[in-house]
Amino acid sequence: TARGLAASGADVLALEELKADMVPVYERELAEKYPYHSVQGTVGLWSRLPLRDARPVDIHMGWTRAMRATVVAPQGELRVYVAHLPSVRVKLNAGFTANQRDTSANALGEAIANDRAERIVLLGDLNGTMNDRALNAVTSQLRSTQGAAGDGFGFSWPASFPMARIDQILVRGVEPVSSWALPETKSDHLPLAARVTL
Template sequence: MAQVDTVETGSGGGAERERTGSRVRSVAGRLRRDPGIWRRGVLLALCAVLLALVMVFHAQIPNRVGNIGSLTETFLPWFGVFLPLLLVAGLLRRSATALVALVLPVAVWLNFFGGLATDKSGPGGDLMVVSHNVNADNPDPEGTARSVADSGADVVALEELKPAMVPVYEAALADRYPYHSVQGTVGLWSTYPLKDSAPVDIRLGWTRAMRATVSTPKGDFAVYVAHLPSVRVKLNAGFTANQRDNSADALGEAIARERLDDVILLGDLNGTMNDRSLNAVTSQLRSTQGAAGDGMGFSWPAAFPMARIDQILVRGVEPVASWTLPATDSDHLPIAARVTL
């Protein structure tokens, strides 16, 4: 009579689940019997609470000493790096107090930046715009110009144009963009007609901002291009930004006087949307990255982007998508957005 082999199924998986459940119960039992689980890690818990308080009350951090308030706001998203570190430390310390306290900064960070970490971009849009600080010392301005043109943008703003290099950019962009205007160290190139191009006084003594009207089949809109001064480091003074802040106020006043309803601001503002020193500008306009961005959109420094100091801000138009473009030979990444007019 032939021997029939029998196969037992399910018993191995059930045994493994039982062993796993036994281990979990064993760990849970040890933790319940551990008298120090709530006493250990008090310092870690205090660090977690302090981290949450700094994020919640960042606007109250004073700027009087070293411009520390604005500096904190510039890198505020990076406070999230401390969260996994505190989690690991709490687990190693087997501290329930630290782990419970960690819930607070996690909730705050997710409330502030959780939406930025996702892709909110959508299809469509009437107009694609690009802004790029090309770097005055760019070793390949022609290649940078070609890279920007290859993006397919309808309107391009360039900042930090060295006067000697302007003809190079003009020649490289001429085929795709029949209309352009350069004012000082900023310029605007467009596939649509430009009119009323003029510099904007941002209280620097030389021109680093401009305004123009772009005429499209769907109507006119105003475009501002700006390159605000950099935050400086001074001995015995830390980070100083008085010149940047004064220029931001002047730019905000110019935008407030704008007669057209539809406005797009393109440029290097040397500050993030969280920086209270840019309120004169950011209170009037919305960020395309915040509304329809793909991720955080960090643009500087190009080698390892840590902050979005390059901005596309709008009023009266609807952001559809916002993203960063591939690196050029600049120290900034180009940024792009599609909007509906």
């Protein structure tokens, strides 16, 4: 997976569901092309460009599944968020349970709203589509690269037969140029990519 993502040529990579024993594997495989990185809990950011001010973002889960960092690009600074919101579950005794996902989405939206950075990119598994009103705290502030400049549907899940785009690349203060799904990896989600101009 690391080699496949590195071959994409992206300047910045965001990874979710990082298990502690796998972090050294990603660090080793991505080190040559991505000399800058930060891992916060189960999410990580790798970059060809320098990173600063990396820190966790509290999305009220009890452990870290969101982070932010500043990418220092020649054209200026870019704040990058990486987030993995909780899954929506189906329970026999309760039906769909989305309360934890919705609470986390609101906390992420609040963090972004309080961020004074001019340019923001959010990369992550939001476990919901852009039409999910429960994600409004996030989606009302940011623009979807897929919606603005996407190629095809951009479906990302499940990887074996994608039927929904629950993984998102959302932006503020930058211009989406293109957006697409990358080839399948070992994950049950397809990786997504986007090109933006600062």
